[in-house]
Amino acid sequence: MTESVITLLPADIKVLAQLRTRTDMMAAWYQDQIWVKGMADHAFRQLPALRTWKLDAFNRLFVHGALTPDLTLPGLEWQPLTEFIPVSLPASGLPAYVTSKHAVKLAPCQRDEESFAILTEMRVLETYIASAPQIRLRHLRFAASANARVLVAGVPLPPIPGTSYTLRDRLLMPAGYDFDPPVIRSLLIEKMEAARTHFLLFHVNGQYEMLPDTSFLHVTRSAVRLTAETLRHVL
Amino acid sequence: MELTEFISGLINEGNVTVAADLLSFEEADLRTAAIHLQQYYEDDCREMPYTAPALDMEAARWAAGYLYTTVQFILLRNLDASLLETHLPAYKGERTAAAIYSADLTLRYLPDLFLLAKGLSPEDPLIARFYQTAHQWPFSAAAIPLTEQVDLSAINEHPSLRQAYTDRIIQARNLSQCRLPENLPFVQAALGTHAAILWPQFDTVINEFIL
Numbered sequence: 001m002t003e004s005v006i007t008l009l010p011a012d013i014k015v016l017a018q019l020r021t022r023t024d025m026m027a028a029w030y031q032d033q034i035w036v037k038g039m040a041d042h043a044f045r046q047l048p049a050l051r052t053w054k055l056d057a058f059n060r061l062f063v064h065g066a067l068t069p070d071l072t073l074p075g076l077e078w079q080p081l082t083e084f085i086p087v088s089l090p091a092s093g094l095p096a097y098v099t100s101k102h103a104v105k106l107a108p109c110q111r112d113e114e115s116f117a118i119l120t121e122m123r124v125l126e127t128y129i130a131s132a133p134q135i136r137l138r139h140l141r142f143a144a145s146a147n148a149r150v151l152v153a154g155v156p157l158p159p160i161p162g163t164s165y166t167l168r169d170r171l172l173m174p175a176g177y178d179f180d181p182p183v184i185r186s187l188l189i190e191k192m193e194a195a196r197t198h199f200l201l202f203h204v205n206g207q208y209e210m211l212p213d214t215s216f217l218h219v220t221r222s223a224v225r226l227t228a229e230t231l232r233h234v235l
Numbered sequence: 236m237e238l239t240e241f242i243s244g245l246i247n248e249g250n251v252t253v254a255a256d257l258l259s260f261e262e263a264d265l266r267t268a269a270i271h272l273q274q275y276y277e278d279d280c281r282e283m284p285y286t287a288p289a290l291d292m293e294a295a296r297w298a299a300g301y302l303y304t305t306v307q308f309i310l311l312r313n314l315d316a317s318l319l320e321t322h323l324p325a326y327k328g329e330r331t332a333a334a335i336y337s338a339d340l341t342l343r344y345l346p347d348l349f350l351l352a353k354g355l356s357p358e359d360p361l362i363a364r365f366y367q368t369a370h371q372w373p374f375s376a377a378a379i380p381l382t383e384q385v386d387l388s389a390i391n392e393h394p395s396l397r398q399a400y401t402d403r404i405i406q407a408r409n410l411s412q413c414r415l416p417e418n419l420p421f422v423q424a425a426l427g428t429h430a431a432i433l434w435p436q437f438d439t440v441i442n443e444f445i446l
């Protein structure tokens with residue numbers, strides 16, 4: 001028995017959801033339509049298909065009764081229906097509206113974590129790289145700000161004065177501090193799209209700065225010196 | 236503009252072209268080559284620890300010509316070994332810190348050429364010449380394992396050269412140079428307490444050596 005392939009409108013995902021426990025059916029998004037493949041049994045045929053094909057062993061799609069293929073099945077990211085249509089909790093019957101905003105606060109914590117980054121002055125880093133062995137630099141990255149502050153990241157960190165930061169979930173927290181309450185962390189990550197492409201550098205007062213991934217450079221003597229020269233011209 | 240194009244190719248593209256015959260460089264070529272070397276020196280200084288030694292153009296130009304001819308000897312297999320002496324003359328000036336660093340602008344490619352030449356023909360008289368040059372210019376030959384003692388006094392006296400030389404030994408993982416008493420303390424200081432992370436094999440090998 002050969003498989004069938006159908007296309008559905010996006011709105012028909014609710015109809016398809018009635019079959020989401022079926023393990024023999026796969027679905028994928030393609031050109032703003034839902035593509036479904038599976039054995040064309042009764043339930044499958046009940047779906048409100050826009051187009052229907054039979055699929056042969058060479059991934060060719062045939063309209064019912066046709067001797068020549070209509071098209072070749074495009075390369076799609078097929079997912080089982082359970083993954084394609086994830087379940088979500090229903091909205092509360094009596095939803096409450098949060099009107100007040102909660103300020104993000106940091107508080108000292110007992111957790112002992114290794115520091116991942118250090119925030120220091122550009123001149124401190126410039127002095128350090130002048131005499132530091134190359135092997136102590138090559139695993140480090142740095143990002144400088146226009147006010148000549150620089151964040152150096154990488155383990156082991158250079159032995160220079162500055163504020164140490166720990167890293168978890170792309171959030172850089174002052175060493176020895178965590179969110180108050182700690183659960184804020186997961187909410188923040190969920191809420192902030194920027195956390196996917198930026199590092200969020202939190203200060204003890206709860207304020208934060210967003211550092212794009214692209215702002216980090218490898219620590220080399222020339223990169224640090226050129227950055228320092230540029231900043232001297234800017235400032 | 237043979238030498239100029241050679242230096243430009245080496246610096247900017249990482250590949251070089253040499254003439255099919257041994258030649259002397261024209262005056263105009265040497266002048267333009269010097270401008271390229273000056274620019275290269277200014278760029279390279281930024282990557283050096285501390286303050287790099289001054290530019291010694293004589294040494295820089297000699298080294299560029301030396302490297303050019305060495306490439307010719309590797310590629311042109313019909314050249315006679317007797318020509319090595321006349322066409323690869325030793326540096327006549329004093330090997331000061333400035334000369335060492337200036338010559339290194341091009342001599343730093345010597346270890347790569349050494350490996351290439353050794354791979355082509357281990358018995359080539361050019362290999363003996365390589366070792367001789369490596370002993371005279373150890374700063375540029377940090378990646379070549381040398382069996383005999385080399386004079387590191389000029390390197391040791393200049394903090395920039397000393398640190399850069401240590402960097403190169405570590406970069407090349409050249410344990411034979413690490414083991415030398417004049418290098419070991421610098422390598423240990425560079426790795427500090429992080430040797431297990433930065434160079435896991437170092438402690439094992441050095442402990443075996445010391446014990």
